[in-house]
Amino acid sequence: MNKQHADRVIKDYIKPLYGFALNKTGKIAEAEELAGRITLEVYQALLKKSEFLDLNSYVFKIAHYVWAKFVSEKVKASNQMRIDDQEVMSGDEGFDEIIRQETAGALRREIAFLSHQQREIVIKYYYGGMKIIDIAAEMGLSSGTIKWHLFEAKKELKHKMNTIRSMGNLGINPIRMTGLGHNGSPGNKGDTSDFLATAIRQNIAFSTYHKPLTINEIAEELGISPVFIEDEIELLEEYGFMDKLPGRKYRTNMYIEDPSPMKSEVLYPLFKEYAEIAVEHYFKTFFSMGEVFQETGVYIPGGDVNLLLWSLIPYAGKQLSFKELNRVSHEEVSVSRKDGGHYAAHATIHREFDVSFDPKQYYYSGDMNRDSDEFALKAWQVDTWWCGRKDSWRDNLSSDFISLMHVINGDLPQNDVNIDAYRRLFDKQYLLRTESDLEVNIVYCKDKQTGERLHAAIPQPSERIKEAATKLDQAVYQVNLDGQPDHAHKYVRYWSQNCMASGTILAFVLKHLVDIGMLKLPDPHRKNGISTIMFMNRS
Structure with missing residues (x-):
């Protein structure tokens, strides 16, 4: 076989090997070493041989041959385990023979699949050299109970070491999650993206999403020792991302979306159609109301009504939410977390595929509300493809708006004491330096009355919009329901309801308004300030 063909074959077999x-x-560590040896041996064999009756069988015959050599080397290099303690129960000499014949790594692998208590007893006895009476005293159990656990553990280990332990799909082809987010209030430990920050936690959560599994079943699905995931599972259960069910099984308690090209191509024209309905029957009105909005007294950067609309249109999106469409309440899907958080969690499986549109242009993150009761201040913000902000909700700080309020009120002197506050405002472009003075670069209402007038000026949606919202919800729910397990249907309904007021539709609304020329793209120095409104002195 020529080198180019051999290279392609090896590439296809890297993961299976x-x-x-x-x-x-x-x-x-041992798997990487063994896989490297097998791959080298297979590659050399491919270069020497030109024809194969069954290539797959040939490759794995080599794999088994290299595995046999690998085991032989490990057996010679390893010390025999301690098994001849006088206290070991009689009547099962075959188990001792298995210990002598198998590698330490294989035995330890199976010990890891024992229950936590049995594993602790076996480790203390075989590896720690402890007497049964001492183990009993340390664990607060009787000597008879310790002997029984050792006897049962030995039977289980003998059985398992004579069988081939299978590996689930996630052990060979693990998933990766994106779009890890929440709806509600994060706690002091963060949100979904913090708790599912590691690949192992993401795969644990996904492994039990469609079917409840025990810890050992999760371990087999992931192809790793249960020892490495017990604490992870305990933490995810403790903070409400997993539920513990009868039979020591676990099930994921959040919404996981698994996208596909077909699903994306179905939803795209649907969102586009209903965004155009929202524009035609609601948002178009805003463009003839420039004077009405200005008369409320709202501050607009540079007096540019276009900049006001970049903020007011997504802000007014909440008007398209209808309570009667909420078939699943927030309380039904949200969890009160130990760190003070209270939110519904969601994630999306990362799948790479091509679609007929650019998904990045429809990015939307919000609504982000920041409050300060002390200063009677409220700020609202969303992030979209069109704004310049890149640091997500974590960098959207109440303290920045408090500083900006003090600048507006003239009580934040530009001195060394306040240098960090000013630096933040300039870096975020909430505040601009002009030739003559400083300029606030976001929309704000200076007092309670201005805020009330602005809210009163926002139009109410028509019955036509409400009818469209009902149809949109049902269509989205049916699409999102595909492939979801029964227990997750309430999550699907929750994340598919009131879509007309969702960030997804509002992103499509903004894109459509730009495409038809009604919304003008903001100047570069204005981008970081759009889609933000601050309400001051609300009391």
């Missing part, structure tokens, strides 16, 4: 190695060794 690594899966074979991990299944045989049960340890990542």
